[in-house]
Amino acid sequence: MTRVNRTEDRAVITVDAHARAWSPKTARARFRDGLAGPTAGVAAGHTQANLIAVPADWAYDMLLFCQRNPRPCPVLDVTDAGSAATVLAEGADLRTDLPRYRVWQDGELVDEPTDVRAYWRDDLVSFLLGCSFTFEWALARAGVPIRHVEQGRNVPMYVTGRECRPAGRLRGPMVVSMRPVPPEHLGTAIRESSLLPAVHGGPVHCGDPAGLGIGDLGRPDFGEPVTFADGDIPVFWACGVTPQAAVMASRPPFAITHAPGRMFLTDARDEQYRLAGID
Amino acid sequence: MTRVNRTEDRAVITVDAHARAWSPKTARARFRDGLAGPTAGVAAGHTQANLIAVPADWAYDMLLFCQRNPRPCPVLDVTDAGSAATVLAEGADLRTDLPRYRVWQDGELVDEPTDVRAYWRDDLVSFLLGCSFTFEWALARAGVPIRHVEQGRNVPMYVTGRECRPAGRLRGPMVVSMRPVPPEHLGTAIRESSLLPAVHGGPVHCGDPAGLGIGDLGRPDFGEPVTFADGDIPVFWACGVTPQAAVMASRPPFAITHAPGRMFLTDARDEQYRLAGID
Numbered sequence: 001m002t003r004v005n006r007t008e009d010r011a012v013i014t015v016d017a018h019a020r021a022w023s024p025k026t027a028r029a030r031f032r033d034g035l036a037g038p039t040a041g042v043a044a045g046h047t048q049a050n051l052i053a054v055p056a057d058w059a060y061d062m063l064l065f066c067q068r069n070p071r072p073c074p075v076l077d078v079t080d081a082g083s084a085a086t087v088l089a090e091g092a093d094l095r096t097d098l099p100r101y102r103v104w105q106d107g108e109l110v111d112e113p114t115d116v117r118a119y120w121r122d123d124l125v126s127f128l129l130g131c132s133f134t135f136e137w138a139l140a141r142a143g144v145p146i147r148h149v150e151q152g153r154n155v156p157m158y159v160t161g162r163e164c165r166p167a168g169r170l171r172g173p174m175v176v177s178m179r180p181v182p183p184e185h186l187g188t189a190i191r192e193s194s195l196l197p198a199v200h201g202g203p204v205h206c207g208d209p210a211g212l213g214i215g216d217l218g219r220p221d222f223g224e225p226v227t228f229a230d231g232d233i234p235v236f237w238a239c240g241v242t243p244q245a246a247v248m249a250s251r252p253p254f255a256i257t258h259a260p261g262r263m264f265l266t267d268a269r270d271e272q273y274r275l276a277g278i279d
Numbered sequence: 280m281t282r283v284n285r286t287e288d289r290a291v292i293t294v295d296a297h298a299r300a301w302s303p304k305t306a307r308a309r310f311r312d313g314l315a316g317p318t319a320g321v322a323a324g325h326t327q328a329n330l331i332a333v334p335a336d337w338a339y340d341m342l343l344f345c346q347r348n349p350r351p352c353p354v355l356d357v358t359d360a361g362s363a364a365t366v367l368a369e370g371a372d373l374r375t376d377l378p379r380y381r382v383w384q385d386g387e388l389v390d391e392p393t394d395v396r397a398y399w400r401d402d403l404v405s406f407l408l409g410c411s412f413t414f415e416w417a418l419a420r421a422g423v424p425i426r427h428v429e430q431g432r433n434v435p436m437y438v439t440g441r442e443c444r445p446a447g448r449l450r451g452p453m454v455v456s457m458r459p460v461p462p463e464h465l466g467t468a469i470r471e472s473s474l475l476p477a478v479h480g481g482p483v484h485c486g487d488p489a490g491l492g493i494g495d496l497g498r499p500d501f502g503e504p505v506t507f508a509d510g511d512i513p514v515f516w517a518c519g520v521t522p523q524a525a526v527m528a529s530r531p532p533f534a535i536t537h538a539p540g541r542m543f544l545t546d547a548r549d550e551q552y553r554l555a556g557i558d
Contacts, residue, residue, distance in 0.1 A: 060339040063346065067354050075346050087444075165366075194554045197476050201554070275473045275480070275554075 020044045024089060024265040028097040031265075036099045036114045038261040040133060047199075047270050048263035049076055049088070049128040050240040051098060052247070053256040056081040059125035061168030065246060066127065068165040072174050072242035074130035074198050076266070082122040088266040095120050100259035102244075107251030116256050124256070129240050130199030131263055132177055134270045138192045144185045148226040154261060155179065156220035157239050161213020164242065172246035175221070175239040176204060176212060180232035189235060198273045205236040212236060222260060299323045303368060303544040307376040310544075315378045315393045317540040319412060319433075326478075326549050327542035328355055328367070328407040329519040330377060331526070332535040335360040338404035340447030344525060345406065347444040351453050351521035353409035353477050355545070361401040367545035374399050379538035381523075386530030395535050403535070408519050409478030410542055411456055413549045417471045423464045427505040433540060434458065435499035436518050440492020443521065451525035454500070455483060455491060456518040459511035468514060477552045484515040491515060501539060 019027070019042045027043045039048055054062050059081070066073035077086050084094040095117045103111040103119050113119070132155065140146055148155045155177045162174045181189045186206070194202035205212050217234060218225045222241055228234075247255045258264060298306070298321045306322045318327055333341050338360070345352035356365050363373040374396045382390040382398050392398070411434065419425055427434045434456045441453045460468045465485070473481035484491050496513060497504050501520055507513075526534045537543060 060342065063339065063342050064357055067342065067346070067357055078343055078346055197554055275476055 024267050025091070027265045028089065028092055031099045031114075032093070032096045034114060036262070039099060039263045039265060040261060043265050045137070045269055045271070047076070047088075047266045047268040047273065048131045048133045049266055050131055050243070051094065051101075051126060051128060051256070051258040051264050052243045053094070053124045053126040054252055055121065055254055056123040056125050058169070058252045061170045062125075062127060062243070064167035065164065065170040065243070066129070068167050069174070069242065071201055071204060071238035072164065072240065074200060075127060076130055076198070076268075077128045079126040081125050084120070084126070086126070086128060086266075088128060088268055089264070090267060092264075094126050094264065098258050098264050099262040101262075102257045102259050104247055104252075104255040104257065106253060107248050112259055119256060121254070127243070128264060128266070129243065130273070131240050132200055132237060133263070134199040134273055135193040135196045135237070137270050138196060138274075139189055142188050142192045144181065144189045144192070147180045147229070147232070148224070151226060153226055154223040156217070156224060156226050157222035157241055158209070158212070158214045158217075158236075159221045159245060164246065169252070170246050170250045172242065172249035174204070175241040175245050176236040177223070177239040178209075178217065178220075178226070178234050178236050180226060180228045181235045182229065182232055186233060186235070193237065195274050197275070200237050200240070203235045203237050206233055209234060209236075303546050304370070306544045307368065307371055310378045311372070311375045313393060315541070318378060318542045318544060319540060322544050324416070324548055324550070326355070326367075326545045326547040326552065327410045327412045328545055329410055329522070330373065330380075330405060330407060330535070330537040330543050331522045332373070332403045332405040333531055334400065334533055335402040335404050337448070337531045340449045341404075341406060341522070343446035344443065344449040344522070345408070347446050348453070348517075348521065350480055350483060350517035351443065351519065353479060354406060355409055355477070355547075356407045358405040360404050363399070363405070365405070365407060365545075367407060367547055368543070369546060371543075373405050373543065377537050377543050378541040380541075381536045381538050383526055383531075383534040383536065385532060386527050391538055398535060400533070406522070407543060407545070408522065409552070410519050411479055411516060412542070413478040413552055414472040414475045414516070416549050417475060417553075418468055421467050421471045423460065423468045423471070426459045426508070426511070427503070430505060432505055433502040435496070435503060435505050436501035436520055437488070437491070437493045437496075437515075438500045438524060443525065448531070449525050449529045451521065451528035453483070454518040454520040454524050455515040456502070457488075457496065457499075457505070457513050457515050459505060459507045460514045461508065461511055465512060465514070472516065474553050476554070479517050479519070482514045482516050485512055488513060488515075
């Protein structure tokens with residue numbers, strides 16, 4: 001499996017107060033104008049989304065893969081073929097409004113541009129998937145310490161030994177993110193994330209990483225290692241990088257995704273995804 | 280729009296204690312052997328599902344329609360083309376194990392057999408969708424009176440003036456079920472159903488039916504009228520009949536669905552759909 005570039009993968013967690021207060025529309029305009037930085041903390045309170053665009057010929061397999069693996073692949077919107085518009089963000093252009101993209105051919109990363117108009121095809125169907133930034137907001141609001149944020153690091157992510165349920169030509173391992181949680185906050189962390197089933201929901205595993213086939217928490221496959229405080233329990237959530245792992249494993253002829261940490265800013269508010277999703 | 284046969288639509292709510300205690304496997308065997316009655320209350324505590332099978336050529340439109348309208352169309356499983364098996368029920372055969380089916384050609388109801396082996400096609404993709412029986416169980420357990428059950432009637436369902444978000448060639452109105460709820464139970468009813476986002480979730484509307492474009496609660500489009508107790512508030516939930524309404528409106532060349540009130544018995548337990556769905 002292709003390993004992503006560690007340097008590029010690093011998302012600086014803190015943004016200046018200015019970017020935190022941006023509207024999603026302002027944030028998209030800045031990214032469209034060329035700003036290429038990470039989006040963690042930008043337009044705080046608004047929902048960020050993973051992007052994966054595949055040719056229409058692969059769209060049914062991708063949608064079915066997401067339906068069969070809703071924890072790692074919670075679908076927030078699917079565009080019509082060729083359209084760069086989404087109901088989740090008025091006036092947005094998915095080809096230009098993300099800070100940085102990844103372009104994949106036959107499962108290999110071939111480019112990381114800040115604009116994909118030159119790569120766009122009329123048969124591309126874009127999937128916007130929920131992102132853990134939404135449940136981190138809920139955890140933080142409930143007083144759960146978020147260690148990787150405290151430490152200014154990108155969340156560590158691991159390829160597990162657990163295979164997703166395949167769909168057509170798409171298969172691949174589940175990828176998880178891991179957060180150390182103090183035992184006294186474990187109940188709150190599980191409850192608050194479970195109340196957000198549209199954005200990964202509750203954890204898929206707690207405790208011994210061997211239960212997911214993960215060898216060494218100090219060597220994540222994506223992101224950065226995080227330091228545990230005494231007594232912290234490792235808690236694992238299904239991760240939106242999973243469809244990228246499926247692209248690497250299944251090698252569709254073409255795909256475009258966001259670059260790690262460079263998400264799509266929607267107009268939706270995180271709060272709208274509590275329990276029900278947006279009507 | 281085709282109106283379904285009122286007599287056939289009537290589901291007797293009470294089943295004998297024997298059928299209530301059946302395992303899902305026993306229930307499926309009885310239906311396979313020709314028992315054609317309604318399934319309300321059968322194998323209590325186990326999840327029942329709406330069935331809609333369409334040709335593979337229409338499967339992407341149907342899956343996208345469900346993704347775009349998750350309240351009325353909560354997908355529990357999608358089969359591979361031609362397969363009559365589902366991960367939700369070991370050893371089940373979707374062609375024989377429901378009590379009664381409806382066969383549709385060009386959006387018109389053409390047959391209501393108890394077995395669809397003669398109609399089966401190798402390109403059929405089956406969708407199993409969540410059913411309100413699951414959240415009724417949760418409401419009843421929390422002490423909310425279920426008026427139509429008390430009155431031994433099928434739940435009243437209404438075609439609303441609210442259009443679903445279309446997907447490809449599929450479009451149609453949202454269909455809702457309505458339950459009168461005493462005001463002192465309204466909070467519980469909303470909370471308990473909201474905790475089941477995988478099976479319709481919380482209500483889409485409360486109070487004046489005109490808000491949904493419904494004229495007369497005494498004249499439901501499917502099911503039977505229910506009597507209100509003094510002070511009861513009408514509460515409306517998105518309904519799994521919606522995809523049948525989409526079939527009637529969009530006229531795919533062929534489709535098979537369950538007959539109203541004659542659902543598919545899965546091995547899953549209702550409790551497993553609280554918040555997270557089945558992993």
